[in-house]
Amino acid sequence: MDTLVQKFKYAYSSENEFILVNIICTIIFIVGFCAASAILLFTGFQGQLFDLNLCFTNKCVELFYEQASTAISVSKATGASILGIFAFGSFNIACKNYISSKKASNSNIHISNVSVFLKYVGEEINKRDKLQHSTFDLLKWYNAIYPDSQEGQLKISDKYFDILKEISSLIQKSNSLFISPTSKEFKYTEHQVDAIKHYQRIGITLHIMPRLDFYEVESQIINLIETINTSFCYLDNDKSFIPGRQYR
Template identity: 30%
Template sequence: MSLKRFLDELGDYSTLFRWGCIIVFFPIAISFVALLIYFPYKQALSWDFCNNLSCVNKFFSDNFSSFSWFGYWLAVMYNLATIFGIFVAVLTYKKNSESQSMVNHFSNLSLFNNYVTNEIQKLDYLHLSSFDIVMWYRCIYDQSKNGSLECSDEYSSLIKDYSELINRSNLLKTSGPSSGYSYKKHQEEARNIVSKFGVNFEEASRTGFKEIEDQMLLLLEKVNMSFVCSSKLSSLPEASYK
């Protein structure tokens, strides 16, 4: 059995109980068997019954090493039981932490889903069918199941890429007709970026996509301000190209 599989099985409390019984009672069983073997060997059990103090003292004196050995095993058993108790406490804390992390994960996911859904329904050019909200959430919080709501590097990078695309298109558009600005190229790059966090738009005309993008940028700004508290997340610039 591998160490990983062994530790996974220890997560089951019934398995923990079985191992606890083995750890605690095995030394007792060994000690008991040893005493049964040792006493007849010393012929301690063949003595006549005696209840005076000298007999008791002689009995303990003759078998001092046996009782010392038994006391040693009791001390070992006590230490093992203590270690086992600490181990159980750590595993219990770990399982409780994992359970609480999952509760927080689903709670925040539900809140995010409701918020994004409500905001999309307020906008004329955006439709729920174009959004994979769970994928968007996972892109923002890639460690949510582990209890962390820190904005992921991937999402920060995508927002940065979108900001750079807008700035680049703004610059090209203001440079004049011969600048090389192409709304089709801009649309293709924009659609590619947002598709990586679950937003998929069909190709549209210049005017149609501009309306879609304006509302998408508005939604992104609201979501980022409401759910993403990170200094590494850049603010989206205003799109001045038409």
């Protein structure tokens, strides 16, 4: 509906501009024609140009052109002005029509892609029993992936790649701490706090939970992210890979 309204507004605006260009050209033509006619009449009577016999020889034509040169110059200037204004106005209208069409096309691409994304992710959430729709801000996730979608650009953002790398790094760090024989102990609460921050960047809101509950929820979230990356975002394995978890 919004797209149709925009198209109507642009069409109405373009029609008004075209009428305005025609009005301006008509006024210039009338003023120029009247000025040239007045000058020609004044020159003809004052210089007795109209008293000469009809003649089409070169000398007669040169004489007429010389006597009526001012009127002819005014006519040329009028014609050039009309052509210039009409050409500029037509070009301006054509550019605006192209821009409006491009915006409408970009809007259609954006709306279509958002709708597909929301439906797809919603269906994937329904397949996972530990996930709830209220946990997800899907538009935030979508905008993290495609920040320029409203301009019709569906290139995956570097910011989204960075978020995936941060999630992968967090899992690798927790894995290392969990299996490491060093004195530093793996604390699941600290992992939850860091994980919550990272997931929040793509619109996934989690809270501190009992260890087993968080593990199960995070398992399904990671699986969902990988599904979106593979099936919707078309990321290659290097960029969408999230390592398996060894911590529990």
